[in-house]
Amino acid sequence: MATEYPVTLAVRALRAANVTFEPHVFAYQAHGGTRHSAEVLGVDEHRVIKTLIFEDETRAPLCVLMHGDCEVSTKNLARQIGHKRVAPCDPKVAEKHSGYLVGGTSPFGLKKRMPIYAERTIGALDRLFINGGARGFLVAISPADLARVLAPVWVDATTEGA
Numbered sequence: 001m002a003t004e005y006p007v008t009l010a011v012r013a014l015r016a017a018n019v020t021f022e023p024h025v026f027a028y029q030a031h032g033g034t035r036h037s038a039e040v041l042g043v044d045e046h047r048v049i050k051t052l053i054f055e056d057e058t059r060a061p062l063c064v065l066m067h068g069d070c071e072v073s074t075k076n077l078a079r080q081i082g083h084k085r086v087a088p089c090d091p092k093v094a095e096k097h098s099g100y101l102v103g104g105t106s107p108f109g110l111k112k113r114m115p116i117y118a119e120r121t122i123g124a125l126d127r128l129f130i131n132g133g134a135r136g137f138l139v140a141i142s143p144a145d146l147a148r149v150l151a152p153v154w155v156d157a158t159t160e161g162a
Contacts (some may be wrong), residue, residue, distance in 0.1 A: 004134070005094065005133045006054055008106070008133030009099065009108070009133055010106035010131070013108040013109040013149070017145075019141055021139040021145075022140040022141075023138075024137070024140065026138075027137060028050065028104075028138050030103070033050070034050050036074040037068070037091070038068060039130075040140025043129060045069040046069050046070075046125075047127065047129055048130075048138070049067065049129065050065070050066050050131065051063060051064075051065065051098075051105045051107045052065075052066060052105075053088070053098050053114075054072075054077075054089060055093070056083045056084075057083060058148055059094075060114070061089065061097040061098075061114045062114050062115045062117060063110065065107060065119060065122060065130070065152060066078065066122075067121065068160045069091075071159040072157050072158070072159070074087055074158055076156065077117065077155060078157075080097045080157065081155065097110075097114065098111055098152075099111025099112070103135045104133060105133075106131040107130070109133060118146070118152035118153070118154055118156060119155065119158060122143060122146070124143070127142060130146070
């Protein structure tokens with residue numbers, strides 16, 4: 001565990017909410033994704049949670065939290081949240097909505113208010129690793145703290161067979 005870590009908007013939001021977190025800083029690898037993070041940290045990729053910025057048919061942003069080793073079924077998600085369609089945002093649009101660079105997006109301290117949806121099984125983890133607001137920076141927190149701070153809508157949105 002690194003003792004020096006960036007003080008991002010996400011870190012400020014976690015501190016303001018009195019969340020105990022464990023920072024993990026590592027060498028960022030472009031396109032390495034959650035697999036790289038899991039390998040570097042020596043944890044199961046299922047415990048590494050990715051933060052994805054999507055948009056609905058009106059182009060309104062929404063944040064989706066998903067296990068690193070799973071994919072989002074846009075059809076299932078749209079149906080569950082009452083939209084005609086949802087799709088991942090273009091990276092530049094996602095950065096504008098979130099205030100974070102793609103690869104460093106955290107659900108904590110988002111620039112723009114948006115609904116947050118989380119895969120239901122994330123709540124069953126004992127501990128999870130999620131982006132701390134910078135590339136190569138994850139924080140380990142409890143699912144209870146994630147639920148308390150973000151109050152996500154829990155969904156079943158993994159792609160079949162994932």
